Amino acid sequence: MCGFVGLVTNNHYSIKPNLIEGLNEIKHRGPDQSKFDYGNQWAMGFARLSILDLSDLGSQPMKSEDKTVTISFNGEIYNYLELKNNLINAGYTIKGNSDTEILLNYYQYLNGNIKKLLEHCNGMFAFAIIDEKKNRLILARDRLGVKPLFYSKSKNIIYFGSEIKGLRKIIPNKLTISSDAIMAYLRIGFIPSWTCIYNEIENLQSGTFANYNLITNELKIIRYWIPTPKSDFLGKTEKFYKNAINDLLEDATKIRLNADVPLSLFLSGGIDSGIVAAKLSAIGKKDIIANTIRFPEWENDESSMAQETADHVGIKLQIHNAEPIGLNDLIRIIGHFDEPFSDQSAIVTNLVCKKASGQSTVILTGDGGDESFAGYREYIHSMKYNILSSFPDFALKIAGSPLSFYGNTFISRLGERLCLSDNARSAWTHIYPRDNTLENLLSKKWKKEKKFDPEIINKVLELNQYDDSLTKAQIADLSVYLPDNVLKKVDQMSMMHSLEVRSPFLDYRLVELGLSIPSKLKLKNGNTKNILRQIGKDILPKSVIAAPKKGFGIPLNNYLYKNGELKSFIKDKLIQLGNSDWFEWEKYENRILLDNTNKKNPIYLYRLLCLQIWKDKNNIV
Numbered sequence: 001m002c003g004f005v006g007l008v009t010n011n012h013y014s015i016k017p018n019l020i021e022g023l024n025e026i027k028h029r030g031p032d033q034s035k036f037d038y039g040n041q042w043a044m045g046f047a048r049l050s051i052l053d054l055s056d057l058g059s060q061p062m063k064s065e066d067k068t069v070t071i072s073f074n075g076e077i078y079n080y081l082e083l084k085n086n087l088i089n090a091g092y093t094i095k096g097n098s099d100t101e102i103l104l105n106y107y108q109y110l111n112g113n114i115k116k117l118l119e120h121c122n123g124m125f126a127f128a129i130i131d132e133k134k135n136r137l138i139l140a141r142d143r144l145g146v147k148p149l150f151y152s153k154s155k156n157i158i159y160f161g162s163e164i165k166g167l168r169k170i171i172p173n174k175l176t177i178s179s180d181a182i183m184a185y186l187r188i189g190f191i192p193s194w195t196c197i198y199n200e201i202e203n204l205q206s207g208t209f210a211n212y213n214l215i216t217n218e219l220k221i222i223r224y225w226i227p228t229p230k231s232d233f234l235g236k237t238e239k240f241y242k243n244a245i246n247d248l249l250e251d252a253t254k255i256r257l258n259a260d261v262p263l264s265l266f267l268s269g270g271i272d273s274g275i276v277a278a279k280l281s282a283i284g285k286k287d288i289i290a291n292t293i294r295f296p297e298w299e300n301d302e303s304s305m306a307q308e309t310a311d312h313v314g315i316k317l318q319i320h321n322a323e324p325i326g327l328n329d330l331i332r333i334i335g336h337f338d339e340p341f342s343d344q345s346a347i348v349t350n351l352v353c354k355k356a357s358g359q360s361t362v363i364l365t366g367d368g369g370d371e372s373f374a375g376y377r378e379y380i381h382s383m384k385y386n387i388l389s390s391f392p393d394f395a396l397k398i399a400g401s402p403l404s405f406y407g408n409t410f411i412s413r414l415g416e417r418l419c420l421s422d423n424a425r426s427a428w429t430h431i432y433p434r435d436n437t438l439e440n441l442l443s444k445k446w447k448k449e450k451k452f453d454p455e456i457i458n459k460v461l462e463l464n465q466y467d468d469s470l471t472k473a474q475i476a477d478l479s480v481y482l483p484d485n486v487l488k489k490v491d492q493m494s495m496m497h498s499l500e501v502r503s504p505f506l507d508y509r510l511v512e513l514g515l516s517i518p519s520k521l522k523l524k525n526g527n528t529k530n531i532l533r534q535i536g537k538d539i540l541p542k543s544v545i546a547a548p549k550k551g552f553g554i555p556l557n558n559y560l561y562k563n564g565e566l567k568s569f570i571k572d573k574l575i576q577l578g579n580s581d582w583f584e585w586e587k588y589e590n591r592i593l594l595d596n597t598n599k600k601n602p603i604y605l606y607r608l609l610c611l612q613i614w615k616d617k618n619n620i621v
Contacts, residue, residue: 002060003029003162003495004072005170006044006128008137008214010156019045022169026162029074029495037061037070041214042130042137046072049498051362054260057096062104068133069108073100074162075125075147076502078255083120103127114138114209118224122255122507126204128160137212143225143508144368145193145206145483148491152201156217164201164338175200177620181339183452186442187433189342189607190485194460197339206483225508226462227478229471233516241517241531245373248513249535252504253279256364264360265290266352266501267317269305271529271536271544272366272375274313276504278539280364281313288364290317291356293348295555308541320355322348325559327569334610335617336496342603342610343485348554349493357497367490368505371477372514373529374470374522376430377549383523385429385469389422409435420454426469427457427476431485438604441588443581470519478511556602560609564599570609577612580621 003026005019023034023045030047037044046060061072077083080099087094087105094101103121110116112134124146129138139160141149151160152171161167168175175198181191193203204210207225212218233244253276257263265280267273267290280288290310294303303319310317325333325347333350334341356363370376388396400418403411413435417425433454439447461479463472487506494501504510514522517531524530528549536545560570571593578588592598598605614620 002049002074003047005161005166007159008042018170022166026166031498044072053096053098058098070130071104073127077121077123079122115224135214140209141204143207146487149204185340186438187452191339193484227475229516230512242534248510252507256502259362261361263362266365267292267306269302272369274309274540276366278313286314293322293352294319295322312541334613340611340614342607343489344554346489353494353497362500365503367503371482372511373532375529378430382470382473385426393421423463424455424457426472429473430477431481441583443584573612
């Protein structure tokens with residue numbers, strides 16, 4: 001797991017020092033080695049976290065034998081040993097034991113057919129390839145967007161990098177705030193990848209690659225994969241799906257164990273990470289240590305259930321007590337994100353990463369199980385949306401419009417949902433753009449801009465080919481919520497502590513299999529992720545299987561309030577934000593600072609707090 005920055009231009013020497021500064025900004029991604037390489041039209045810098053082949057044979061940027069192709073690669077190719085055998089059989093000589101060398105040689109083996117290369121790779125990755133024979137730069141990201149990649153293009157230059165904080169150091173032009181991104185953040189609490197907090201920077205979306213011509217400066221973005229049901233898996237029995245998932249999970253877990261450094265596991269009290277723990281035990285990796293966080297005296301604490309799972313499958317569990325979080329801790333954690341980000345579980349993710357970093361470099365998790373196998377409670381609503389789909393959109397909009405202005409929050413949000421198109425209503429099942437409360441507090445300067453439109457999901461995803469609302473919801477979460485929220489959180493918090501995180505459930509084969517299961521088998525007898533529960537019954541404690549989903553959250557009110565009042569530094573930050581020209585103070589004060597209902601649902605307070613911390617960290621006025 002690593003990080004890189006780079007550029008392609010006609011004269012890179014004039015900005016060479018900035019490239020060094022850019023790499024220094026992301027040294028946390030790769031503290032083991034820093035290296036630069038330059039060509040006639042390009043420059044790349046690489047920060048290495050050594051996982052496979054700890055020798056110099058695995059260092060990057062890496063050049064091909066003929067010196068015409070150079071690669072910077074962040075991530076892991078889990079099936080690299082299979083690809084390595086193909087290369088050896090084709091007459092290639094492999095010097096080291098890194099997946100980067102395999103990827104570079106396979107690129108040449110396929111004569112630069114990047115789409116075919118990506119289809120052969122099972123992994124999590126973001127990489128940049130400079131091909132001087134073909135006069136092109138290739139930027140690519142894995143199917144599910146586990147690893148990030150950003151770029152910025154002007155008339156005759158393109159910059160690229162693993163994190164925005166690195167790009168900011170090498171882009172000479174002033175960056176401006178995107179109003180579309182701010183509107184999206186106020187609604188959903190994160191920045192979706194179809195936009196970026198800065199107008200001048202783009203987020204290469206999951207499952208895509210970019211082809212940049214070094215001569216014409218033309219940039220093309222090509223999508224090579226989308227989450228979709230696989231025809232070979234449609235219409236099977238419950239027993240078939242259970243056996244197929246079991247087999248694939250075992251293989252997906254095995255191929256994620258290749259590493260020349262210590263491994264461990266994140267274990268919550270849930271089914272997904274519990275199944276991964278059971279699989280590790282079953283294949284003989286009982287020596288792996290699991291980690292979890294305990295929040296004493298919090299009703300949603302899952303450490304006791306994590307202990308039950310660990311005892312049941314026979315692995316050791318380390319329970320780390322959550323430490324008190326002060327202002328400096330919040331600034332350090334929240335401020336590490338390059339864009340405004342308000343998923344409160346980032347705090348607990350950071351805590352457990354910090355604790356685990358002392359004993360291992362690679363961590364296995366259960367991320368991705370909810371999206372692929374229908375684990376979110378909100379998915380149960382999709383059955384109702386199937387009924388609504390029988391009515392035309394215009395009729396539902398007529399019925400919903402008056403309800404959307406109703407005083408009751410539940411009724412007004414119901415009305416807003418009825419006003420959405422069928423695809424948008426289904427797509428936003430789990431993560432729905434909340435009401436426009438925060439938008440209404442903006443100053444006239446921002447209100448002039450276009451507001452967030454939930455229908456934008458129709459421009460991003462092609463959902464018309466699916467009749468089932470649950471499938472639409474899963475595809476939307478796999479395409480938006482998972483890469484732009486869950487995986488962004490995990491990548492940023494783990495790499496902050498120089499950790500590599502791997503999840504068997506993010507194997508694209510399991511995703512395609514999960515989407516292929518009929519909805520009546522995904523949700524059964526009022527239970528979510530039915531098939532995984534069936535698998536879990538054979539290998540996990542009954543109490544874990546029967547427990548309701550709690551999520552990977554924190555006791556948020558404990559972090560915001562003391563003795564019933566907002567903590568002073570929290571209030572100071574919120575006042576600072578309200579006094580900026582972003583918001584209309586009187587409305588802001590009444591709704592955010594004086595409204596006691598925030599104690600029951602503090603999500604607005606936390607979202608605004610994260611926004612102000614981000615503004616401070618990035619010197620945004």
